[in-house]
Amino acid sequence: MHMIFSIAPSDPTPIYRQIVDQVRRQIAGGVIVPGQELPSVRAMAQQHTINPMTVSKAYSLLEAEGLLERRRGMGMVVANHSEQSDKVQPQDLLRPSLKAAAQQARQLGLTAQAALAQFEECLKKTHQEETP
Amino acid sequence: MNEPIISAHAVQHVYQRKTVLNQISLDVPEGAVLGLVGRNGAGKSTLLRNLVGLTVPDKGFCKLDGCLSTDLSDSVRERLGYVAQTPDLFDWLTGDAHFERIGSLYARWDQAHAYALAAQLDLPLHTKAKDLSLGDQQKLSVVLALGHDPDILILDEPVASLDPMTRRAFMRALFEQRGSESPRTVIISSHLLTDLERVVTHVAFMREGRIQLMDEWDALTEHLRLVQVKGAETPLGGIFQSRQPEHGRWLVDTRLPGAPFDGRALNLDDLFLELNA
Amino acid sequence: MKAGARRVSGLTTESPAVPTKGRWRRTPEALVWMWLLVFMITLLCAIFSYSAPAEFAFLLCTLSSLAAVCVTHAGLRDVHTFVKRVVPVHQVSQRMHDMAHGWWVTGLLLGLATLMGAWVSFLAAFDSHPSELGVVLLLALVWHAVWVCAVYAWWGVAHPAHLAVPLLGGLLTVFWPGPVLGAWQHAPLWVWLLAAAYGLGAGVWQLRRQLTPTRSALTWLPGPGGRLDAWARRLVARAGFIEQGDLARRPWSAIFGLGVTFALLPIQQIGSIRMLEPWGSEITYYELWRIGFLCLFLLPVLRSSQWHWRYWLSPGGQMRRQLGLNLITSTLRFVAMWFCPGWAMFYGAKQFFFSDQSGLQILTHLALYLPVMAVDFWVATALAVCLMGAFKTWWRLLFTCVLLFSPVVLIGMTQVDNRWAWLQHWGHRQGVWLIVMTLVALMLTILAQRIWRKADLAQVWREYEAKTQTLQG
Numbered sequence: 029m030h031m032i033f034s035i036a037p038s039d040p041t042p043i044y045r046q047i048v049d050q051v052r053r054q055i056a057g058g059v060i061v062p063g064q065e066l067p068s069v070r071a072m073a074q075q076h077t078i079n080p081m082t083v084s085k086a087y088s089l090l091e092a093e094g095l096l097e098r099r100r101g102m103g104m105v106v107a108n109h110s111e112q113s114d115k116v117q118p119q120d121l122l123r124p125s126l127k128a129a130a131q132q133a134r135q136l137g138l139t140a141q142a143a144l145a146q147f148e149e150c151l152k153k154t155h156q157e158e159t160p
Numbered sequence: 161m162n163e164p165i166i167s168a169h170a171v172q173h174v175y176q177r178k179t180v181l182n183q184i185s186l187d188v189p190e191g192a193v194l195g196l197v198g199r200n201g202a203g204k205s206t207l208l209r210n211l212v213g214l215t216v217p218d219k220g221f222c223k224l225d226g227c228l229s230t231d232l233s234d235s236v237r238e239r240l241g242y243v244a245q246t247p248d249l250f251d252w253l254t255g256d257a258h259f260e261r262i263g264s265l266y267a268r269w270d271q272a273h274a275y276a277l278a279a280q281l282d283l284p285l286h287t288k289a290k291d292l293s294l295g296d297q298q299k300l301s302v303v304l305a306l307g308h309d310p311d312i313l314i315l316d317e318p319v320a321s322l323d324p325m326t327r328r329a330f331m332r333a334l335f336e337q338r339g340s341e342s343p344r345t346v347i348i349s350s351h352l353l354t355d356l357e358r359v360v361t362h363v364a365f366m367r368e369g370r371i372q373l374m375d376e377w378d379a380l381t382e383h384l385r386l387v388q389v390k391g392a393e394t395p396l397g398g399i400f401q402s403r404q405p406e407h408g409r410w411l412v413d414t415r416l417p418g419a420p421f422d423g424r425a426l427n428l429d430d431l432f433l434e435l436n437a
Numbered sequence: 438m439k440a441g442a443r444r445v446s447g448l449t450t451e452s453p454a455v456p457t458k459g460r461w462r463r464t465p466e467a468l469v470w471m472w473l474l475v476f477m478i479t480l481l482c483a484i485f486s487y488s489a490p491a492e493f494a495f496l497l498c499t500l501s502s503l504a505a506v507c508v509t510h511a512g513l514r515d516v517h518t519f520v521k522r523v524v525p526v527h528q529v530s531q532r533m534h535d536m537a538h539g540w541w542v543t544g545l546l547l548g549l550a551t552l553m554g555a556w557v558s559f560l561a562a563f564d565s566h567p568s569e570l571g572v573v574l575l576l577a578l579v580w581h582a583v584w585v586c587a588v589y590a591w592w593g594v595a596h597p598a599h600l601a602v603p604l605l606g607g608l609l610t611v612f613w614p615g616p617v618l619g620a621w622q623h624a625p626l627w628v629w630l631l632a633a634a635y636g637l638g639a640g641v642w643q644l645r646r647q648l649t650p651t652r653s654a655l656t657w658l659p660g661p662g663g664r665l666d667a668w669a670r671r672l673v674a675r676a677g678f679i680e681q682g683d684l685a686r687r688p689w690s691a692i693f694g695l696g697v698t699f700a701l702l703p704i705q706q707i708g709s710i711r712m713l714e715p716w717g718s719e720i721t722y723y724e725l726w727r728i729g730f731l732c733l734f735l736l737p738v739l740r741s742s743q744w745h746w747r748y749w750l751s752p753g754g755q756m757r758r759q760l761g762l763n764l765i766t767s768t769l770r771f772v773a774m775w776f777c778p779g780w781a782m783f784y785g786a787k788q789f790f791f792s793d794q795s796g797l798q799i800l801t802h803l804a805l806y807l808p809v810m811a812v813d814f815w816v817a818t819a820l821a822v823c824l825m826g827a828f829k830t831w832w833r834l835l836f837t838c839v840l841l842f843s844p845v846v847l848i849g850m851t852q853v854d855n856r857w858a859w860l861q862h863w864g865h866r867q868g869v870w871l872i873v874m875t876l877v878a879l880m881l882t883i884l885a886q887r888i889w890r891k892a893d894l895a896q897v898w899r900e901y902e903a904k905t906q907t908l909q910g
Binding site for chain 2: 035037038039040041042043044045070073074076077078079080081082085131
């Protein structure tokens with residue numbers, strides 16, 4: 029299992045939400061592929077020293093969303109893309125960071141245009157760095 | 161299943177003319193891991209002793225699994241594990257001898273499990289209890305409480321003297337595979353909030369003999385925000401004013417109607433500081 | 438005097454107004470010495486006083502100071518602190534062990550001497566009967582000693598105990614060759630075999646102990662003897678006889694308390710006042726006073742076989758419902774185990790050596806004391822348990838004062854008005870008295886149960902265990 033979860037319990041985000049977000053991101057990013065098995069509730073709990081109920085809560089949430097499915101004898105498995113492609117958009121995953129940036133912009137007193145200009149510039153720069 | 165496993169009803173306890181517990185009511189559902197958090201002298205140990213039955217409250221009563229704490233039935237005691245603040249061991253006995261003596265009192269005592277736990281926690285079993293360090297003594301009292309696979313665990317600062325690795329091992333041991341079907345209900349009173357954050361499902365904050373706040377921990381992190389208001393106005397949905405009124409810091413429950421959405425999210429440390437400022 | 442008792446019988450020894458440094462510091466340890474000093478002075482005065490009221494007054498002071506010692510000791514947080522301040526423990530701990538063992542062996546020897554003497558006189562009186570009674574008594578005594586050793590795991594003492602039997606025979610033969618040899622000659626074969634078996638077994642054990650290097654004489658040896666020890670110990674533990682701890686978790690405290698009761702022996706009879714009465718004797722107005730003092734002397738002896746919250750919380754624990762009864766029965770068991778045989782031995786020895794009574798007469802007298810002792814101790818223990826449970830030092834003090842000064846009050850009442858003259862003589866210690874006392878004991882037991890049902894066990898545990906206070910309040 030080469031999926032890496034990092035749990036920060038001191039983070040104000042609840043642990044189950046951290047797991048849910050990380051699984052979503054990794055599925056959207058293609059790090060974990062459909063059919064791949066996730067670590068069992070117990071293994072995850074023991075590894076990160078957290079409450080197994082938190083893990084199973086996260087898994088149930090993801091199952092309700094359709095990202096994961098339970099397979100007999102194998103535990104939780106990533107569901108196929110076709111079932112959830114229209115549910116999770118990468119744009120949605122970007123929203124929290126953008127929200128934080130928007131808050132910062134407001135605190136700094138920037139107008140919407142100035143902030144957007146900044147964002148465009150950053151996007152360009154990142155794009156340039158990636159495609160030499 | 162609906163009745164809470166551990167409950168206290170309007171418990172009042174006065175000690176030397178000081179009200180240690182002031183009309184405390186607490187309900188812990190089955191399977192919950194409750195973190196009891198408060199400053200020294202808030203009355204946490206007294207509350208736990210009342211729950212277990214070692215102390216009789218002046219008013220009110222406590223129940224464990226439907227039994228009055230002062231009159232626990234044998235079946236409840238069979239499934240109860242308690243770790244006191246002090247190890248309270250038999251000085252002249254070794255860890256082994258403790259297992260024998262205490263283990264023989266419980267029907268569900270699993271000697272192999274106790275040995276495995278002792279190994280996990282790195283506890284020497286052949287030294288007399290009086291020769292063990294305080295941390296080791298605490299480990300022994302923890303193993304004695306866990307050895308019979310209790311369904312109800314009441315822990316009073318169980319890991320105060322343990323190093324971080326042992327603390328992790330202890331928390332893992334709390335959630336190990338169990339022989340019985342019913343989930344384990346745990347109350348932990350501790351100052352090590354970072355450890356508590358990992359494992360609790362519910363949190364109760366105590367201050368000066370009262371419970372300030374008790375709720376599911378996930379709900380608290382999701383819905384409680386620290387809001388700064390100007391002046392001395394009370395924001396809608398504010399549930400607790402932290403610090404002096406002129407500072408204008410309020411804890412706001414965003415589930416309440418009209419409550420502001422922005423504000424700082426808090427982890428357990430921050431929440432504790434705000435509630436006890 | 439009572440002021441001091443008041444201050445320390447409150448189970449905590451924190452009293453910030455009391456000077457705790459310097460020569461005149463009023464720490465509990467210093468108080469204990471003070472009481473002992475007072476005791477000795479007043480004892481001398483009591484012995485050498487001429488008028489009855491003065492005698493009574495001095496006796497009261499004597500016994501009160503003894504009682505104060507007991508109460509202080511019962512309230513001592515940690516006797517190790519007491520011992521360490523007075524005695525360099527690391528230098529004398531081994532010697533204390535030896536002294537204790539010496540005491541037990543001496544007591545045993547004295548008892549055996551009495552019984553051998555009784556045996557001898559049995560033979561003289563019942564020529565044709567084999568002295569089975571003597572042998573049975575002997576065996577009972579040895580078994581009792583072994584049981585006591587098992588309880589305290591003093592296996593190092595068990596060996597000398599077994600040796601004492603043939604040793605003693607030798608000693609007695611030296612002093613009274615005629616009767617003893619005659620007794621052995623007339624003894625049946627199985628007594629000879631038994632003696633041989635004991636002697637042989639004890640000799641082998643002793644030899645093994647000499648050959649095996651041990652750190653101290655108290656080490657419990659592994660090996661076939663050790664396995665037997667372990668089995669016996671497990672058996673005794675399962676039978677519940679091993680007391681998990683007295684209220685102070687210090688067996689020495691209990692032995693000390695009983696030692697004080699032993700100290701009653703020389704003052705057992707001063708004038709017409711006795712602490713322990715035989716059956717059929719007259720009940721005087723000292724009755725309440727007697728019970729009161731017995732109760733006070735039993736305070737440090739109070740024990741419980743389940744005095745730990747781990748027992749209280751385990752299934753079958755004595756929590757609440759039976760705790761009072763448990764206290765009473767454990768204490769009585771302890772008293773029966775240690776005090777009664779010891780007292781019987783010493784009384785028997787005293788009578789044997791210092792009076793002309795034959796063995797049978799001594800045993801008869803002992804038997805007369807027994808029922809009275811049983812009921813008296815039951816009442817006194819139940820009373821002590823109730824007093825302990827009440828936890829309010831003022832009430833305890835008041836109550837004991839009422840008991841202790843009752844003779845004065847009663848005498849006063851009889852002097853004032855002739856109608857109260859019947860108070861001087863309450864009858865005799867016979868059937869009616871037994872019934873009444875049993876009823877009183879039962880009532881007190883029930884009361885003790887009720888009191889201890891409401892006790893704050895965590896508080897009690899903390900007080901008696903002298904642990905660091907929790908971070909509360």
